[in-house]
Amino acid sequence: MWMILSSSPQTPQIHDSITPLRRGYNLQVKSTRTRITFPFNFKLKCHQQSSLKPKTQDDGIPIEDVKTLAKFKSRHNYIRVLEVSRKADHPFRGSRLLLLDTPGNIHSISFLFKTLTDTYFDVFATLPPIIPPGPIAVLGFGAGSTAHIILELYPDAVVHGWELDPSVIEVAREYFNLAKLERENQHKLFVYVGNALTATLEGGFSGIFVDLFSKGSLIPELQEPATWEKLRTCLKKGGRIMVNVGGSCVEAENKFRDGKVVMEETLKAMKMVFGEKLFVLRLGNRGDDSSLALTGDFPKSDSWKNALPSSLRCYVDLWTPYSGI
Structure with a gap:
């Protein structure tokens, strides 16, 4: 079977603003900001909040708040597991993210202390x-x-x-x-x-x-x-x-x-x-x-x-x- 079948949250993406993750650079060693995005923030859209413009999923995460737990190539995918620090000022704080392709689209997300994901x-x-x-x-x-x-x-x-x-x-x-x-x-x-x-x-x-x-x-x-x-x-x-x-x-x-x-x-x-x-x-x-x-x-x-x-x-x-x- 040639196709890659995988879960893909509206495929948000992870980008290093200097050296893209798609080129295999380790996120932990760059002192810049990593842009991790789902293309929308559900809470804002649903509840019509936000005159104060809180952090959204489009905002960058400091590189020191992202840890790579696993990175390898399988027969079908380029697999990476990232963990976002609970101290990060970002909606993804405390989450783990699964990336499966070269561009770095996110395919799964989980949080330690909550069920819903705002995705x-x-x-x-x-x-x-x-x-x-x-x-x-x-x-x-x-x-x-x-x-x-x-x-x-x-x-x-x-x-x-x-x-x-x-x-x-x-x-x-x-x-x-x-x-x-x-x-x-x-x-x-x-x-x-x-x-x-x-x-x-x-x-x-x-x-x-x-x-x-x-x-x-x-x-x-x-x-x-x-x-x-x-x-x-x-x-x-x-x-x-x-x-x-x-x-x-x-x-x-x-x-x-x-x-x-x-x-x-x-x-x-x-x-x-x-x-x-x-x-x-x-x-x-x-x-x-x-x-x-x-x-x-x-x-x-x-x-x-x-x-x-x-x-x-x-x-x-x-x-x-x-x-x-």
Whole structure:
């Protein structure tokens, strides 16, 4: 299997302002500021705060506040695990970050003392109340950010995750508490190493999260309607798919794989399969920074909000029908 299937938080990026991380320099030895960005700050967008302009995810982190815990090349990925100091003046303080490609896109994030991340993983966590009971698939498991949030917020959930690179799962168990999560959820969390697009389960999935990136870009299969037709057949009646479709924030290894263009091609392929039952949530300072997609009839907003923790209700009103074709 040639593709890299991995979890990619709207693919924020890490850059050293003098020597880019993509060239393999050790972040710990540079006395400059490292720019670690998700392309949006959810709290500000959702709660409409901020006349005081607090630090956001676009602000730099002093290099001395970032520690490299692991760095190596696997068969599929250039794997790096970074830890941001709890003393850092930044929304990522106290977090661990998983990078999997040469440009340095972040694929997973976890915090030691909190569940929610103020990233698109929190939007993923709004799906369970609007799907029927049953197993949930995570296609592009990464270090398990999605599974961790879902199992923490919804104790009855059952999660099946697919990740192509066994080295990513090993790193997740060592640095992102996946081993503990598996022990505590032996009958509710199942992790498979393999091609996520072959994922199946007898009886189907109630919900499917799609978070599949290769070399800093959505995998090409997601721009093909046949892929979405196949995934639709994997759903139970009333099931839904929620997708990280990336955007202009994504930096691909191939300069011809423009993030915004690939995002729109993916949405158009989904539109051909799901028709009017396709909705988009666009994020970031610019409308095309990063987007998520949701399939199915749009739920009743009040009922959806009432079923969510208060900190997640703001995302419901950000969805709009997709009209790109």
